[in-house]
Amino acid sequence: MKLLIKNMVCPRCISAAKEILESEGLTVKSISLGDAEIEQELTDGQRLSIARKLHDIGFELLDDPRSQLVEQIRIAVQQWVRKNEERTKLSDYLSRQLNKDYSTLSKLFTEVRGITIERFSILHRIEYAKELLCYSQLSTSEIAYRLGYSSPAHLSSQFKQVTGMTPKGFREMGKHDRTSLDAL
16 A cells, blocks of 8 residues: 655655554555555554654645645656756656646646646755755756756756855855755
């Protein structure tokens, strides 16, 4: 049985969610960003208990099919942004990953999240650029190409539009203002 868990975005999050599932006597077959696969079917009592425990640590067990699909879109966009190989168009990637027409995915995501998939992907790319600017020695050009921008100027333009400063200015600033992935 597959479970979708909102806001499970880091290795510690995965570990905490796995511990909760196992505390309910469940066998976790696999667990990764946003989802877990367990061997058993959940009883109503287990579902309620797991949902409560996950909520207590800032996660949400997603039961509604629309919410599940939106979470799958969010995870797929994050994976697309962090791909280190040649990127296909985001719309093609999402359609292929989720086996749905992109216009359907886009409409649903915008309805539920109040932001377009494109805007969400830009915000996520900029947050990843901030991470690389803070914690790597990569040049702005290297970061631009890693993130799939057509040029460093395109990255700089979007970066400035979102943050109000250039990537160079951000890197030189001592304090690095970043947004957590689950807040996007």
